[in-house]
Amino acid sequence: MLEQLAIKTALSVIMVAFVMSIAGLLTWVERKQSAVMQDRVGANRASIFGFRILGLFHPIADVIKMVMKEDFTPSGAQRFLFTLAPVVSVTFAIAAVAAIPFGPELQAFGRTISLQVAQLDIGLLYIFAMMSLGVYGVILAGISSNNNYAFLGGLRGASQMLSYEITLGVAILGAVMVYSTLDLQGMVMAQGKHLWGLIPMWGIIVQPVGALLFMTAALAETKRIPFDLPEGESEIVGYFVEYSGMKFGMFFMTDFIETILVAMIMTTVFFGGWQVPWLFADGIHWPWGGVVAMSHGVVVGLQVLSFVFKVVAFIWFFMIIRWTLPRFRYDQLMRLGWKYMFPVSLANIVITGLVLVLIG
Amino acid sequence: MPAKTVTVQRPELNFWEKIYLPEIFRGLWITASKFWRNIFVHTAHRLGLMKSVEAAVTIQYPEEMRPTSPRLRTRHRLTQREDGSPRCVSCMMCETVCPAHCIYIVAGEHPDPNVEKAPKSFVLDLGKCVYCGFCVEACPEDAIRMDTQIHTIAAYSREEMILDMQELLNPSPGGMPQKTFYGKKS
Ligand code: SF4
Ligand code: SF4
DSSP: OHHHHHHHHHHHHHHHHHHHHHHHHHHHHHHHHHHHHTTOOOOOOOOBTTBOGGGTTHHHHHHHHHHHSOOOOOTTOOHHHHHHHHHHHHHHHHHHGGGOEEEEEEEETTEEEEEESOOOTTHHHHHHHHHHHHHHHHHHHHHHTOOHHHHHHHHHHHHHHHHHHHHHHHHHHHHHHHHTOOOHHHHHHHTTOEETTTEEOOHHHHOHHHHHHHHHHHHHHTTOTTSOTTTOTTTTOOTTTTOOHHHHHHHHHHHHHHHHHHHHHIIIIISOTTOOTTEETTEEEOTTSOEEEOOHHHHHHHHHHHHHHHHHHHHHHHHHHHTTSOOOOHHHHHIIIIIIIHHHHHHHHHHHHHHHHHHO | OOOOOOOOOOOOOOHHHHTOHHHHHHHHHHHHHHHHHHHHHHHHHHTTOOTTSOSOOOOOTTTSOOOOOTTSOOSOEEOBOTTSSBOOOOOOHHHHHOTTOOEEEEEEEOSSTTSOEEEEEEEEETTTOOOOOHHHHHOTTSOEEOOSOOOOOOOSSSGGGEEOHHHHHSOOTTSSOOOEETTEEO
16 A cells, blocks of 8 residues: 555656656747747846856746745735635646556566556546636636736636537547547557558547647647637736736746646547557567567656657647747637537547447 | 729638638748758757858847948047047037037137137037937037947936046947946946
8 A cells, every 4th residue: 555655656756747847948948949930049148157058047047036026916806716726727737647647557566557647547537627627727817816807818718718628528539439448548558559560540540630629629728829818918918917926927837737738638649648659568560570579668668758759749839839820819719619620529529430330 | 083992802712721721730831840940050050060051030139239330320429639639619510400409518718729619528418319410410520420339328327328528539338438336326
């Protein structure tokens, strides 16, 4: 029992450390990547003893700034809810990561350890529950700030989440039908098969439409451009307009953590999770014959690395999207959500079901 | 005459443009290829290669300055005679023409009997100056010019924006004379 607890604690520490360090780094990545895309140099001024190392000290400077700034509560705000809102946002975003498997079952010290913090049979539902709860942070911030702009931001957040949550759930149902499991580790295992021994049976191959719909809806969940209506910098500043100091920092981190979370879900459900093409438990089986034998440790290491690599690639892709597309107008967003994405995701389920029945 | 109406044809979107996706991917392709190209060139720069190819169009300001045109109206200076005294003869032309009334000259006797007058004090308030260049045009002696190429004109107080004759004759290289720091006399 105690041993179990120790293992789980170690796993969750690894996961939280991974997510938080990537989230911290993302403030730097966002600046630098956007700069490189736009023919600029990006933040490079923060220096310690004259060392700048590509502006990597900027996240540290940010944290110092956030902590030192005055933590202001506007008059007329509901103090308790006002303080609760960022905590709700950030907590549920981090909690959702628990169900993501970042590696296969590791055989070590005479026991089998599934590299996943929470082994839930309903992992996917758990993640959706956490993501939906995170929206309460936005809504609470909007209500409790005693500011009309924040209120508008909260309203927009609520309606946007409503429109996209449904598509989010329905889009992934196709994948659930194909793998016939809600357990994320099981899903990744199911993606280890190969079509004609050549093409890995990843979710993107069997569910391309579902993957696209899910990605769009999930990006809407992260509240970043092009779906940043609750924030809407240029018009209403958004639900966190009254926040300052570390409370604002928490909202800021939430967006990044959700980006990581969405990248992880995309990886896990549609891009084979920790699977490496042609890599099986005993080594690489080339499709043209021939086997490269590998020990268990090397295989697991490679698979964890592949998971990290895929997540990082997705984050990069989401950043490219964020710095390329302009914001949707409110009516366009609603139209896209209800009139296009929702019916298409329903059709996706029907077609998936038909095909599954026909194949047998 | 009735106003002429111009009918602007709105571009018709075809099917592929209407469903957004191909267009979105085209946009992403442009930005992503820009990203990889620039990353490649930045890395090459770090290794000391491909210096002639630019990866960023920005100028790293305090270290790098944008070259300014010689006709740009920058901070004023007073030109000098061979002996270092100002060429100005206190004719008050510039003070009169200045639309901002920011030049204050006190005329005095010049030791050389061939020169009628010389400024005892010549004060220019940059806080009021509108950089019109009229003073330069009005001067009959080519005594005031705006060619120092200094445009980092900033100070912590209004007093510091006022330049005296000494400063006008020998402009400080840093842009503005550092008289005070954060409003305190140093
Ligand atoms: S530039 Fe114009 S405003 Fe400035 S001192 Fe000369 S005449 Fe006056
Ligand atoms: S116009 Fe020229 S000579 Fe006359 S006062 Fe001004 S600077 Fe001196």
